[in-house]
Amino acid sequence: LLRGRKGRKQAAERKFGIVLSSWGANHCAPKFFCAQVHALRLTLMWDLCTNALDTAKSRGASYGDVRVMHLRQRDLTTKNGQVGTLAQSESIGMGIRVLANGAWGFASTDRLTREGVASCAAKAVSIAKASALAKRGDVVLAPEKAYIDSWQSPFRKDPFEMPLETQLALLLAADAEMRKVKGVTLTETSMQFRKIDSWFASSSGSRIHQRKVISGCGIGATSFQSGEIQKRSYPNSFGGQHALEGYELIESLELLKHAPRVAEEAAALHSAAQCPEKFGTLILVGNQLGLQIHESIGHPIELDRVLGQEANFAGTSFLTLDQLNQLKYASSIVNVVADARLDHGQGLGTFAYDDEGVPAQCTDIIKDGKFRGYLSNRETAHLVGLERSSGTMRTESWNRLPIIRMTNVSLLPGTWDFDELIADTQDGILMDTNRSWSIDDRRYQFQFSTEIAWEIKSGKKVRMLKNPSYSGITTEFWNSCDAICKFDHWTLWGTPNCGKGQPMQTMGTGHGAAPSRFRNVRIGTAFSKQ
Amino acid sequence: MKMAATAKIRPSGKSFEKTELRPERELRKLIETVLRLAKSTGAEETEVHVDEVAEALTRFANNGIHQNVSEHGLTVSIRTVAEGRTARATTNRLDEDSLRSTIEASLSLAHSQPKDPRLLPMPGKQRYRPVNRFIRHTAALAPEDRARAVRRACDLAVKKGQVAAGIFSSGQSQTAMGNSHGLFAAYRETHSQFSITTQEDPAASWAKANSADVRTLDPQKLAERASEKAHQAVNAKELAPGRYMVILEPAAVLDLLGFLFYDFAATAVEDKRSCLNERLGKQLFGQKISLSDDVFHPLQQGAPFDGEGIPRQKVLLVDRGVPKNLVYSRASAKATGKKPTGHGFPLPNEYGEAPMNLVFSGGDFSLEKMVASTDRGLLVTRLWYIREVDPYEKVMTGMTRDGLFLVENGRVTGAVRNFRFNQSLIEMLRNVELMSPAVRATGEESFEMVVPAMKVRDFHFSEVTKF
Numbered sequence: 001l002l003r004g005r006k007g008r009k010q011a012a013e014r015k016f017g018i019v020l021s022s023w024g025a026n027h028c029a030p031k032f033f034c035a036q037v038h039a040l041r042l043t044l045m046w047d048l049c050t051n052a053l054d055t056a057k058s059r060g061a062s063y064g065d066v067r068v069m070h071l072r073q074r075d076l077t078t079k080n081g082q083v084g085t086l087a088q089s090e091s092i093g094m095g096i097r098v099l100a101n102g103a104w105g106f107a108s109t110d111r112l113t114r115e116g117v118a119s120c121a122a123k124a125v126s127i128a129k130a131s132a133l134a135k136r137g138d139v140v141l142a143p144e145k146a147y148i149d150s151w152q153s154p155f156r157k158d159p160f161e162m163p164l165e166t167q168l169a170l171l172l173a174a175d176a177e178m179r180k181v182k183g184v185t186l187t188e189t190s191m192q193f194r195k196i197d198s199w200f201a202s203s204s205g206s207r208i209h210q211r212k213v214i215s216g217c218g219i220g221a222t223s224f225q226s227g228e229i230q231k232r233s234y235p236n237s238f239g240g241q242h243a244l245e246g247y248e249l250i251e252s253l254e255l256l257k258h259a260p261r262v263a264e265e266a267a268a269l270h271s272a273a274q275c276p277e278k279f280g281t282l283i284l285v286g287n288q289l290g291l292q293i294h295e296s297i298g299h300p301i302e303l304d305r306v307l308g309q310e311a312n313f314a315g316t317s318f319l320t321l322d323q324l325n326q327l328k329y330a331s332s333i334v335n336v337v338a339d340a341r342l343d344h345g346q347g348l349g350t351f352a353y354d355d356e357g358v359p360a361q362c363t364d365i366i367k368d369g370k371f372r373g374y375l376s377n378r379e380t381a382h383l384v385g386l387e388r389s390s391g392t393m394r395t396e397s398w399n400r401l402p403i404i405r406m407t408n409v410s411l412l413p414g415t416w417d418f419d420e421l422i423a424d425t426q427d428g429i430l431m432d433t434n435r436s437w438s439i440d441d442r443r444y445q446f447q448f449s450t451e452i453a454w455e456i457k458s459g460k461k462v463r464m465l466k467n468p469s470y471s472g473i474t475t476e477f478w479n480s481c482d483a484i485c486k487f488d489h490w491t492l493w494g495t496p497n498c499g500k501g502q503p504m505q506t507m508g509t510g511h512g513a514a515p516s517r518f519r520n521v522r523i524g525t526a527f528s529k530q
Numbered sequence: 531m532k533m534a535a536t537a538k539i540r541p542s543g544k545s546f547e548k549t550e551l552r553p554e555r556e557l558r559k560l561i562e563t564v565l566r567l568a569k570s571t572g573a574e575e576t577e578v579h580v581d582e583v584a585e586a587l588t589r590f591a592n593n594g595i596h597q598n599v600s601e602h603g604l605t606v607s608i609r610t611v612a613e614g615r616t617a618r619a620t621t622n623r624l625d626e627d628s629l630r631s632t633i634e635a636s637l638s639l640a641h642s643q644p645k646d647p648r649l650l651p652m653p654g655k656q657r658y659r660p661v662n663r664f665i666r667h668t669a670a671l672a673p674e675d676r677a678r679a680v681r682r683a684c685d686l687a688v689k690k691g692q693v694a695a696g697i698f699s700s701g702q703s704q705t706a707m708g709n710s711h712g713l714f715a716a717y718r719e720t721h722s723q724f725s726i727t728t729q730e731d732p733a734a735s736w737a738k739a740n741s742a743d744v745r746t747l748d749p750q751k752l753a754e755r756a757s758e759k760a761h762q763a764v765n766a767k768e769l770a771p772g773r774y775m776v777i778l779e780p781a782a783v784l785d786l787l788g789f790l791f792y793d794f795a796a797t798a799v800e801d802k803r804s805c806l807n808e809r810l811g812k813q814l815f816g817q818k819i820s821l822s823d824d825v826f827h828p829l830q831q832g833a834p835f836d837g838e839g840i841p842r843q844k845v846l847l848v849d850r851g852v853p854k855n856l857v858y859s860r861a862s863a864k865a866t867g868k869k870p871t872g873h874g875f876p877l878p879n880e881y882g883e884a885p886m887n888l889v890f891s892g893g894d895f896s897l898e899k900m901v902a903s904t905d906r907g908l909l910v911t912r913l914w915y916i917r918e919v920d921p922y923e924k925v926m927t928g929m930t931r932d933g934l935f936l937v938e939n940g941r942v943t944g945a946v947r948n949f950r951f952n953q954s955l956i957e958m959l960r961n962v963e964l965m966s967p968a969v970r971a972t973g974e975e976s977f978e979m980v981v982p983a984m985k986v987r988d989f990h991f992s993e994v995t996k997f
Binding site for chain 1: 585586587588589590591592593594595596597598599600601602603604605607616617618619620621622623635636638639640642643644646647648672673674676677678680681684693695696697699725726727729734736801802803807808878879880914915916917918919920921922925927928929931948950952974992993994995996997
């Protein structure tokens with residue numbers, strides 16, 4: 001196979017420079033030509049992968065896998081009616097992971113030539129052999145079939161093929177709507193688009209190509225008055241909503257419709273009452289509950305944390321191996337899954353295969369309140385009695401090692417209508433849109449604050465509250481959940497900025513959530529003067 | 531403020547494939563190529579950044595290496611200007627076709643927006659004060675060298691019945707920039723870092739150091755410190771939340787005060803999102819507090835020029851508790867009638883500038899003297915997951931981590947369960963009682979700074995966790 005393609009590959013390299021350089025983001029050739037380029041590009045990528053794996057094997061690797069990744073990103077922001085960031089970037093390179101002498105080595109390069117790739121593979125093997133100088137046992141991988149597949153995430157409108165003017169015009173219009181509101185001192189908007197192609201090949205015979213298109217946007221209004229800064233954001237804080245979708249996501253969020261409300265709430269917060277300090281009933285809307293899930297369920301179930309592999313940086317977990325199938329994590333109405341399949345939705349944790357070549361799966365994490373499962377990989381699965389990885393190895397880019405990451409860790413919908421939930425609450429506080437988040441390094445004790453809250457009295461929202469916050473112990477909090485809204489109110493929220501690993505990797509994760517109610521929660525601690 | 535005198539790590543010279551950064555002349559040639567190509571595309575002005583990084587990191591846990599990685603990459607980032615508009619495009623493909631595509635992408639982005647009334651012409655040639663932060667011993671460190679040091683640290687943990695996890699990293703990077711007005715600037719540096727968390731169930735402790743010169747790192751000394759403190763941290767007792775006298779080690783001070791850096795940006799004040807808004811020139815902090823931004827400080831690292839190629843200047847930010855000055859990019863300086871200080875981010879961006887080389891003035895009390903002077907208080911090794919609760923009062927929340935100790939009658943008497951804090955940094959800097967000499971500190975929440983250990987009264991712990 002390789003020999004037959006050699007001539008075409010050399011011709012293509014001559015024509016296109018370093019690996020098909022005409023594959024430019026903004027220079028779309030006629031479709032026929034693009035198809036030819038695409039076919040050649042695929043061939044070249046697999047040739048490079050094979051070259052790397054062959055070199056690794058000849059240097060003594062017992063296993064190897066390779067990821068060639070091409071990442072494209074566009075960032076647009078505005079501030080106070082002016083364009084802020086306007087940038088586009090692309091990055092292409094290869095990461096090679098090998099086992100030699102029973103230990104791991106990883107090397108990466110942006111030199112996508114036969115020589116560059118071979119040198120990188122040789123380096124990965126040398127690093128693995130150095131690792132073996134201080135290993136505590138040989139790495140054993142759970143078996144996995146070889147797959148030959150190609151997958152593309154579904155999208156209707158490619159954000160990279162749309163006029164930039166349209167995208168900027170929407171942001172500037174939303175920015176202008178917010179600036180119309182008296183008392184607003186800072187307006188900000190943003191859009192981000194990513195297109196990621198990855199080619200995965202393993203010495204077990206897998207050849208998997210995946211293409212993902214990710215979109216995100218958000219707006220925010222800030223108001224400074226009388227020594228106080230208040231902010232409101234939509235549809236979420238810290239960059240808004242992000243999903244594995246095309247520009248249709250942006251259109252569905254109706255930024256212009258929400259911009260005036262966001263700005264008015266930011267200004268109104270100054271005259272709102274301070275959130276009281278008490279133990280009481282708390283209702284969280286989906287965007288805040290998504291982050292609560294992320295921090296107090298998603299991270300503790302990562303098996304690398306549980307096993308101490310992240311002890312120096314991200315921390316460990318209270319979910320020690322003896323807790324599996326024993327711990328009553330939550331009340332019996334709580335069901336949580338880690339689901340990377342497209343069936344679950346187009347979240348930031350959706351894919352066809354993880355970066356270890358394992359197909360996307362759905363894993364029960366909490367079933368009827370009981371703790372049922374971890375996020376695992378091929379190296380750790382056997383430690384929790386699994387015959388196979390749960391498929392959660394993910395990498396930020398070609399120059400990073402895949403590590404265990406959340407996929408879409410979601411709270412499954414309940415039975416309540418949102419209006420019924422409010423009507424059923426005699427005395428409570430409804431909190432919306434995260435402002436700060438913090439949890440200890442074993443994921444017991446957390447504190448969150450939100451941008452805004454509403455006091456609920458006798459089944460009605462009665463007044464706005466400022467500076468809301470709540471805190472608690474993870475399992476006590478989840479066991480206090482007594483109502484979850486139904487699917488009509490459920491959204492698969494995207495968290496685009498989850499940091500983990502050394503060197504640090506940023507990853508997008510998905511969290512499905514609907515508004516939910518929690519009893520006897522400690523409220524107001526962040527602003528306590530006690 | 532002295533680095534350790536003993537040299538503990540030396541490269542073996544057995545590196546199987548020495549990774550070398552490209553010579554400066556190659557970067558200059560690359561920049562000239564982009565400027566030449568840009569001329570023919572209609573760009574009125576062009577700026578090019580070239581960044582190259584070669585890093586390696588050995589990671590260990592459960593007393594053995596479990597991850598071991600290396601990366602080498604170079605990016606070219608191009609900003610063009612056309613008709614009063616600017617935008618940036620970045621690539622890591624270096625052939626002329628790709629560079630031309632990237633120039634065109636930048637121009638296409640620029641043309642898609644309205645005119646920017648604050649956009650200034652690119653600066654011309656500048657003069658830079660040289661700094662030398664490239665140490666060939668660090669650049670030459672091999673995976674085997676790191677593995678051996680890790681092995682010794684893990685062997686110590688095994689001997690003590692403990693479990694060690696951490697990293698040993700080393701690497702080199704360089705940046706060069708040039709523009710169509712003749713500006714050219716280049717800088718390279720090396721970096722190395724050793725960090726260790728030692729666990730003695732159910733406790734843990736931590737030590738970390740970072741330096742351009744790997745010979746000044748002493749991994750074994752750090753391993754011994756983490757091991758001893760982990761042992762001391764066993765049998766932690768629970769104390770009630772409340773206000774405590776605290777002695778914050780430099781890493782704790784760094785990770786907390788690092789959150790102040792953007793408040794000193796002129797753009798942040800103009801946007802009314804800085805805690806210094808309406809507070810400049812007032813006695814905001816205690817008299818003991820003075821703060822500068824100084825890239826030339828011997829314990830600092832980083833390039834002596836900013837994202838537009840303007841030379842960085844030393845700026846006195848806080849003088850005896852009074853915020854005196856801000857840092858300025860060219861645009862924010864023009865808007866406020868000041869001179870740029872060389873702290874601008876690469877354009878275009880909405881954040882303007884920030885001081886990235888903070889240096890706090892210190893005192894002359896050692897950590898041991900601070901403990902000896904304390905009747906009752908808490909000694910804090912490090913802080914974790916710090917986030918901003920109130921941006922104007924600068925209330926931060928977070929946890930203590932990896933060793934919280936009770937101090938009674940001038941000595942450490944035991945370990946304490948970890949607390950959550952909700953503490954205003956402004957109030958904290960009014961309540962500083964004693965400071966140690968400032969050192970180069972490294973943590974996990976903020977970039978490296980030069981800070982002292984601090985003894986602070988009435989530090990607010992709001993809740994306690996389970997360990």
